[in-house]
Amino acid sequence: MRHLDPSSSSGAAAPISGSPSCxxxxxxxxxxxxxxxxxxxxxxxxxxxxxxxxxxxxxxxxxxxxxxxxxxxxxxxxxxxxxxxxxxxxxxxxxxxxxxxxxxxxxxxxxxxxxxxxxxxxxxxxxGCYRIPYVEYHYEITYNDDGVKVESLREIDVGRCLGSCTSGSRCLLRSASDLGECLLWAEGQGNACVPQDYESHTFLSQHGQIRTVLAITSCLCQS
Incomplete structure (x- = not known):
């Protein structure tokens, strides 16, 4: 009986390199x-x-x-x-x-x-952590003085929280020759930049349902 060497098989998987693919x-x-x-x-x-x-x-x-x-x-x-x-x-x-x-x-x-x-x-x-404008558009139903239904596009600045939050320096070891160079960083991404306060916008949707959209008014760093 003939035995095949696994290393010579055409279906053998190529060794996985530790280097990034890109x-x-x-x-x-x-x-x-x-x-x-x-x-x-x-x-x-x-x-x-x-x-x-x-x-x-x-x-x-x-x-x-x-x-x-x-x-x-x-x-x-x-x-x-x-x-x-x-x-x-x-x-x-x-x-x-x-x-x-x-x-x-x-x-x-x-x-x-x-x-x-x-x-x-x-x-x-x-x-740092801060709020930026972020506009969403929603169809809104209103009624004029004559009771006629009017459909329009409503613009709402719902906001977003962006930026980074760090609680002190995460550098555990700096270079002796260059203090600006960090040789070892602590694990973790620090705190998150999240919404702090909201305001609500309520309107009648195009399907005739009352809808409420929350808009961010301020942001803060939170663990």
Whole structure:
């Protein structure tokens, strides 16, 4: 009986290297995202599904880069937009984050009505935890003095909390020749930048139901 050497088999798996698949100067990031809408107990929610990945060069400064998202995939209303994202600042001082500071919107057609999709227009290196504007659009039903139903698009700045929260320095060991260089960092990401206060916006939705949207008014660092 003939015995096969496992090492000579064509189906043998290649050894797994400990090096990153994209190399040290790049990271593996989504190249294409499909946005699906699903109905949950809390209502209609958007789910982002990564369809493809690519190696993206690490940036040493804060910059906006393209981020393609597909809406209403495989339908006559399929739309691909550049939603944008913020990357970079790998050498930024501790406590700083590369975050969106300006937004724009793109109009797409849907099976029911047109829809406004918010996109990132500008990024900036920011320090600490703070609130930024983030506008959502909702269809609202009102009635005029004659009792005629009027449907309009309501703009609500719901806000977002961005930035980083660090409780002191996480550096455990610094270089003797360069005190600005940290040789060993403590594990953990520090505290989270979360909403502190809200205000509510209540209106009649296009389906005739009373809906309440909470808008962030302030943010704080929380463990």
């Amino acid at each position: 190399g040290l100067s790049s990271t593996c990031e989504p190249a294409g995202v499909r946005v699906d809408r699903v109905m949950l107990y809390e209502g209609l929610r958007e789910v982002e599904i990564i369809e493809d990945c690519h190696c993206e060069a690490k940036m040493s400064w804060c910059v906006r880069v393209p981020s393609l998202k597909t809406y209403h995939s495989e339908t006559p209303y399929e739309s691909v937009i550049d939603a944008g994202k913020c990357v970079g600042s790998k050498g930024a001082p501790e406590g700083f984050s590369c975050v969106p500071t300006k937004f724009d919107s793109t109009l797409i057609e849907t099976p029911n009505k047109v829809e406004l999709i918010q996109t990132v227009a500008q990024c900036k290196l920011m320090e």
